[in-house]
Amino acid sequence: MVDRRLGYAIAWVVCAVVAIAIGIAAVTTVGASVRGRGPLGDGGIERSTQGQGRYDPEVAVSPLPGAEVVRQTVREEFGELDVKCRGAVAYATDARPDRAAGWDVVSFEPGPDDDVDAVFSNAGRSIEFEVYCNRGRPELADYEENTLPADDD
Structure with a gap:
């Protein structure tokens, strides 16, 4: 036993x-x-606390002084989105939908932020994607295609 x-x-x-x-x-x-997926924590980002002495996620981010600027255009079937990185801080500077193919910009976040996103739509489809700055270079973080519900009006 x-x-x-x-x-x-x-x-x-x-x-x-x-x-x-x-x-x-x-x-x-x-x-x-x-x-490798973007800045986790505050590496390469300054957050203004406006003298409060504590971290506030709602306060705007700004790049560290002297951060290199890298520009890139994301080109897909929906059109183009111009993205700029200054260190770990991302900016979306322009969104150009392919109107000839029926695409339109629903929204895009210009930044500055640790990532920027855009939503394009065409009839019953939408494409949402997010770009962040990986070691100072724009990189696609998330890409999501959706089928929108039919309008029964």
């Missing part, structure tokens, strides 16, 4: 160690893939 309990205890410890090892491997792998 004692040998059986000891066997169960050893099996439980082995299973716990294996589960912890799998968990650590999973978190390490996911963390590695997330680290």
Whole structure:
């Protein structure tokens, strides 16, 4: 009876160690893939606290002095969006829909922010995407295509 309990205890410890090892491997792998996705934290960004001495997420972000400016145009079927990075701070400077193909700009966030986004629509479709500054260069963070519900009026 004692040998059986000891066997169960050893099996439980082995299973716990294996589960912890799998968990650590999973978190390490996911963390590695997330680290390259934009500024996590305040690296390369100044947030004005207006002398309050505390962090306020609603306060505007601004690039660090001397940050390099990198411009890029995102071109897709919907048209174009001009994006500018100054360090880790993103700006969307112009949105040009492909009107000949029926696209229109629903909205775009000009920044400055850690990322900027735009929404384009064409009849029953919309495309929403987000661009952030990865090491000072514009990079697509999220791209989402949606089918809009039919208008039954």
